Amino acid sequence: MEKYENIQKEAPDRAYEMDSYLIDTVLTYIDDQDKQSLITLLNEYHPADIADLFEQINPHSRSALMELWGKEMDGEVFAEMDEGLSGELIEEMSDEVVSLVLKDLETDDVVDLLEDLEKDEQNRLIDVLDASGQIAVLNSLKYPEGTAGRLMARELVMAPTHWNVGQTIDNLRKSKNLPSQFYDVVVVDPMSKPIGKVTLSTLLRARRSTPLIDLVDEEFRTIPVSQSQEDVAYAFNQYNMVSAPVVDDENRLVGVITMDDAMEVLGDEADEDIKLLGGVGDESLTDTILVTARQRFPWLGINLLTSILASIVIAQFSSTIEAIVALAVLMPIVASMGGNAGTQTLTVAVRALATKDLTSANAWRVIRREALVGLLNGLVFAIIIGLIGYYWYGFAMLGAVLAMAMILNLLMAGLAGILVPLMLDKFKMDPALGSSALVTTVTDIIGFFAFLGLASAILL
Numbered sequence: 288m289e290k291y292e293n294i295q296k297e298a299p300d301r302a303y304e305m306d307s308y309l310i311d312t313v314l315t316y317i318d319d320q321d322k323q324s325l326i327t328l329l330n331e332y333h334p335a336d337i338a339d340l341f342e343q344i345n346p347h348s349r350s351a352l353m354e355l356w357g358k359e360m361d362g363e364v365f366a367e368m369d370e371g372l373s374g375e376l377i378e379e380m381s382d383e384v385v386s387l388v389l390k391d392l393e394t395d396d397v398v399d400l401l402e403d404l405e406k407d408e409q410n411r412l413i414d415v416l417d418a419s420g421q422i423a424v425l426n427s428l429k430y431p432e433g434t435a436g437r438l439m440a441r442e443l444v445m446a447p448t449h450w451n452v453g454q455t456i457d458n459l460r461k462s463k464n465l466p467s468q469f470y471d472v473v474v475v476d477p478m479s480k481p482i483g484k485v486t487l488s489t490l491l492r493a494r495r496s497t498p499l500i501d502l503v504d505e506e507f508r509t510i511p512v513s514q515s516q517e518d519v520a521y522a523f524n525q526y527n528m529v530s531a532p533v534v535d536d537e538n539r540l541v542g543v544i545t546m547d548d549a550m551e552v553l554g555d556e557a558d559e560d561i562k563l564l565g566g567v568g569d570e571s572l573t574d575t576i577l578v579t580a581r582q583r584f585p586w587l588g589i590n591l592l593t594s595i596l597a598s599i600v601i602a603q604f605s606s607t608i609e610a611i612v613a614l615a616v617l618m619p620i621v622a623s624m625g626g627n628a629g630t631q632t633l634t635v636a637v638r639a640l641a642t643k644d645l646t647s648a649n650a651w652r653v654i655r656r657e658a659l660v661g662l663l664n665g666l667v668f669a670i671i672i673g674l675i676g677y678y679w680y681g682f683a684m685l686g687a688v689l690a691m692a693m694i695l696n697l698l699m700a701g702l703a704g705i706l707v708p709l710m711l712d713k714f715k716m717d718p719a720l721g722s723s724a725l726v727t728t729v730t731d732i733i734g735f736f737a738f739l740g741l742a743s744a745i746l747l
Contacts, residue, residue, distance in 0.1 A: 309340055317351045325352075326359050334363035341376070342369060342573055350379060358384060362391025370403040372573045378408060386415040393466065394423045395440040395548060402432060427542075435519050436512040438552065439533040439542030442466040445473040446499055448482065453495030455485075470529045470545065474503050479539045481532045483507055509534045512541055516552045521643055523549035560637055563719035586724070593728040597622070600732050604739035607747060613680050614742055617689055620672060621738045625696035625730030628664065632657050632704025633726050640708055640718045654705050661701025665694035688745055692738035696730060703729040 309332065316325040329337055341349055341364070353360065353376060365373045365388060377385060377400065389397055389412065397416075401409045401424065413421055423441045430436025444465065446455045455472060459465065471484040483503025493502055508526065510519055510533045522528065523546060533542040562570060570582050601608075601618075608614050636653075639645035645653055673690030677683050703726045708718035 309336065310343060313340060313352065314344070314348060317348060317355055320355065322355050322357070325355055329356070329361070334361055335367040337361070337364045338367035338369075342372060342571075349376065353379065358387055360384060360388055362388035365400060366392055366396040369571050369573060370399070371571055373400055374403045374408070375573075377404070377412070382411070382415050385412060389416060389420070393440045393442050394420075394427055394542075395438060395544075397424050398427045398437055401428065402437070430512060433516050434512065435510045435514045435516065435533050435544060436542075438516050438519060438548055439510075439512070439544050440466065440548075441542045443473065443532070443540070443543040444469050444471070445475050445479075445481075445540060446485075448474055448476055448500050450499045451495065452490060452493045452497045452499060452502070455490065455499055456495070468545070469543075472499075473532050473540060473543070474499055475540055480537075481507075481509060481534065481540050484530075484532065507531070509538070510544055512536075517556060517641075519544060520549045520552040520556065524553060524642075556641055557638075559717075560641060560719040563717060563721075564634065564637065564723050589721070589724045590727075593724055593731065596728060597731040597735055600735045601739065604735075604743055607739055607743045611685070611742060611746055613682070613685060614739065617676060617685075618735055618738050621689070621692045621696050622731045622734035624668060624672075624693060625700040625734045626727050628661060628697050629700035629704040629726040629730045630723065632661070632701050633708060633722055636705045636708045637718045637722060640712050645709075650709060654702070654709075657701040657705045658698060661698045662694065665697035668697065669693040684746055685742075688738065688741045691741055692734065695737045696734040699733045700726070700730045 309328075312328060313325065316322075316328065332340075341352070344352070365377070368376075377388075380388070389400075392400070397412075397420070401412060404412070413424060416424060427437055427439070427441065442464070444459065446458070450458075459472075469487075471486050472490060473481050473484045475481050483500075483505045484507045485499060485502045485504070489502050489504075508522065508528065508531055510522070510531045512533050512535050519531075523531070523544075528546065528549075530543055530545045532540050533544055535541050559569070570579060574582070604614075636645060636657075639653075669690035672693050673686040675686075676689040677686030707725045707729075708722050711720065711722060712718045
């Protein structure tokens, strides 16, 4: 115990160093098989911090940690964990431990875990649930992936229109199946159709005799069960919603979505866009070398093809390059500047499409803006690079050719950066998917063709 006491004394006060402290301490407890100290330590941390711990230690230590933690494992940790990793860990767990873990989770979190598992493993998890849990999960799984039906929790709080505040509070206190967190009481008619909701703050301030119907917020929004989760997240963000009832095709209440679920979708969408723009797909740091290499291979293959196209353009002007060797030195500058300018526009456009700030209503205005931004930057950098080319080689016309190519390529980079994601979005494709490769191809080809073409026409 002495070394554990020393570890506790050395625990840093600064939050950003706490991860390192937690990892070192947990690994020490694992080495010494000190189960009680491990449980005591982990109980002091938020499930999200423990999920980060699992993602940062190696696979052998993860298995050892799960074995030592055993039946005391907190299921909320799996709700905070990367989907791929949580699936791997669950496959290693016994049915008994899996059952205890799933009891800690609400329906939407269980469904989220199941989505990334193989069919056999899904059936195994469903089998360890109790009867009510199985019904709730199977009902959620019948909805398409990526919809509100998969995102919603079936654990909710509702009350009939004829109750008053006192009856509502008394029934809440007596209920044994309340969600772990809730913010509103949904008021429903005899057909289970929501007609409004009452926030907990409103409920607690009102007199017990006040009819519940007098307190409802009739301007509340419902979410169709088939609505895409991206649109759900947008609605929560746009209207500052804390929770929203989910209704089926007959407008009957079937579940509820809360702010934490919607914000997680927003985070996942932003994460996906960043990865797609970088050409790394659905990749995480816990993936194996083989899986990571396989995910990156297609994008590298696409990049190879686009590079070959650019090389074909250069090959058409081989005699020009042989005559003026300086062109070989200067032409990467034009292509590189165009690529960077296109990526800047592309990043803004993809994010604006995701947040619905860029729509058909303002698309042409944004296109004109990006074209003028590209033209203005092209003019400024044309002057700079033209002077550099002139003083570098003492050839005024070479500097002029370089300047004209710079203007043309930055103009086209701005247009490509906005038009490519708009085109993909119009065809119902993810704007982030392949946009980077397409924009880079355009700027490379335009840059080389403009510079070498102008050089052939003017300098030879």
